Amino acid sequence: MAKVELTRHLYAFFPHLEGREIVVEASTLREVVSEVEKIAPGFSFYVCDERGRLRTHVNMFIGDERAQDRTNLSDPVGPESRVFIMQALSGG
Amino acid sequence: MSDRILVGTRKGTFIVEKSGGRWRPALAGHAGTGVNFVARDPGTGDLWALLGHGHWGAKVSRSRDQGKTWEDAAQVKYPDNARYIGMDFDDQGNPKEGAVRPATLLLLWVIGFGPSGRVYVGTIPGGLFASKDGGDSFELNRPLWNHESRGGDLFAGEPTSKNHWFGTPASTGEFAPGIHSIVVDPRNPDRVLVAISTAGVLETTDGGQSWRGANKGLLNDYLPNPAAEWGHDTHYMEICRGQPEHIWQQNHAGVFYSADSAATWKRVSAPDQGVHFGFPVAVDQEDGRTAWVVPGKSDQQRMAIDGALFVARTSDGGESWQPLREGLPQEGAHDVVLRHSLGNSGDLLAFGSTTGNLYVSENRGDSWRCVGNNLPPIYSVRFG
Numbered sequence: 001m002a003k004v005e006l007t008r009h010l011y012a013f014f015p016h017l018e019g020r021e022i023v024v025e026a027s028t029l030r031e032v033v034s035e036v037e038k039i040a041p042g043f044s045f046y047v048c049d050e051r052g053r054l055r056t057h058v059n060m061f062i063g064d065e066r067a068q069d070r071t072n073l074s075d076p077v078g079p080e081s082r083v084f085i086m087q088a089l090s091g092g
Numbered sequence: 093m094s095d096r097i098l099v100g101t102r103k104g105t106f107i108v109e110k111s112g113g114r115w116r117p118a119l120a121g122h123a124g125t126g127v128n129f130v131a132r133d134p135g136t137g138d139l140w141a142l143l144g145h146g147h148w149g150a151k152v153s154r155s156r157d158q159g160k161t162w163e164d165a166a167q168v169k170y171p172d173n174a175r176y177i178g179m180d181f182d183d184q185g186n187p188k189e190g191a192v193r194p195a196t197l198l199l200l201w202v203i204g205f206g207p208s209g210r211v212y213v214g215t216i217p218g219g220l221f222a223s224k225d226g227g228d229s230f231e232l233n234r235p236l237w238n239h240e241s242r243g244g245d246l247f248a249g250e251p252t253s254k255n256h257w258f259g260t261p262a263s264t265g266e267f268a269p270g271i272h273s274i275v276v277d278p279r280n281p282d283r284v285l286v287a288i289s290t291a292g293v294l295e296t297t298d299g300g301q302s303w304r305g306a307n308k309g310l311l312n313d314y315l316p317n318p319a320a321e322w323g324h325d326t327h328y329m330e331i332c333r334g335q336p337e338h339i340w341q342q343n344h345a346g347v348f349y350s351a352d353s354a355a356t357w358k359r360v361s362a363p364d365q366g367v368h369f370g371f372p373v374a375v376d377q378e379d380g381r382t383a384w385v386v387p388g389k390s391d392q393q394r395m396a397i398d399g400a401l402f403v404a405r406t407s408d409g410g411e412s413w414q415p416l417r418e419g420l421p422q423e424g425a426h427d428v429v430l431r432h433s434l435g436n437s438g439d440l441l442a443f444g445s446t447t448g449n450l451y452v453s454e455n456r457g458d459s460w461r462c463v464g465n466n467l468p469p470i471y472s473v474r475f476g
Contacts, residue, residue, distance in 0.1 A: 009148075013148070013164070042167070045149065045151075045169070046145075046149065047148075049149065049196040049197070050169045050171075050195075050197065051194055053196075055147065057146065058147055087147040087148075
């Protein structure tokens with residue numbers, strides 16, 4: 001089961017996730033997003049656009065590695081993976 | 093009529109109400125988030141806010157308790173295979189027309205309301221989304237999206253006509269067109285007009301099943317043929333609810349007025365009085381010949397003229413204009429007032445600037461009072 005950790009910004013929109021350990025059965029980042037969507041409806045449209053692409057200013061990491069496939073989110077996720085979803089530092 | 097002001101800003105939603113003789117702005121939600129437009133559905137009483145999260149995309153937010161709490165509503169999403177003709181750039185950065193690209197929601201720009209649960213949302217890249225259930229679900233209006241003025245039905249295949257919709261700088265990242273004005277005819281809810289930057293005005297009289305251009309009389313001085321059917325840069329369009337054959341628009345190329353339900357437009361600017369360029373227009377709800385604009389200094393500067401902020405009012409269909417300056421700063425003011433940032437209700441008017449200044453008039457613009465100097469940049473001002 002992969003463990004998913006979110007930027008604090010996302011807890012503002014999904015407060016029921018705060019303080020909760022998120023573990024999902026997933027073999028790709030796409031499946032990670034889909035699994036989190038099940039416990040937080042609307043989540044995937046925050047992280048991805050309508051086409052399923054990772055939003056421009058959002059990053060996903062598997063361990064220390066940044067996601068390579070931002071279009072299809074096909075990067076593999078292992079049972080012991082830690083997946084991080086965070087915003088890029090931008091704006092003002 | 094309403095005496096409550098809803099304000100969308102770069103950093104949240106504010107509600108301004110009068111108490112103890114003073115208008116007081118209060119943060120009412122979405123702290124830190126860009127709010128492009130806030131309005132009240134007169135049918136349901138719900139408040140709607142169109143959000144632009146910097147990182148997390150555009151979201152529709154609704155309050156059913158008058159702004160005490162907000163929640164994500166049904167989201168506006170472009171359907172699979174929705175495509176549009178955009179503008180690409182070559183390796184040298186030169187614009188290249190004609191690239192067909194998949195549509196994703198870039199910006200929620202305006203929301204409009206009709207009777208019986210009809211809600212409309214205008215977006216960039218140029219989609220009109222309609223709801224028939226009070227906003228519980230939205231669907232792209234395909235006849236407008238597939239209109240021959242923008243290349244035809246790109247769901248079905250390649251373009252079958254030339255694209256006449258250009259882009260707006262208000263789009264972020266891509267140079268795409270946007271719908272910023274939605275007018276529902278109070279006499280006939282199947283008649284809806286929308287205005288697009290940059291294309292012009294389109295009208296339906298059959299509830300959105302078919303659309304046609306309504307740009308006769310508009311002049312775009314920046315085109316080789318100023319009277320071309322398309323390519324007009326309406327900045328904002330508003331209707332008189334009491335006399336709906338009267339429709340106004342502040343256009344990039346001046347103020348235009350129609351007294352025949354947008355069948356024809358007439359330019360009624362008075363450049364010698366500074367009344368020409370600007371973004372918003374407000375129309376009296378009873379008298380269609382009365383309107384207000386907030387003039388700006390030319391399209392090259394887009395700021396208050398000579399450091400002096402004023403509103404101009406006409407009560408004769410634009411034949412003459414009266415500058416209204418009492419209570420407004422007449423030196424050192426460099427505000428710009430965006431297209432949705434002038435609202436009215438009866439004798440009340442309010443406008444806000446990207447400098448975070450908010451002004452209210454209780455006497456149809458004769459005099460003004462500043463009710464906030466330190467608000468975030470203001471994107472919309474509506475009574476409701």
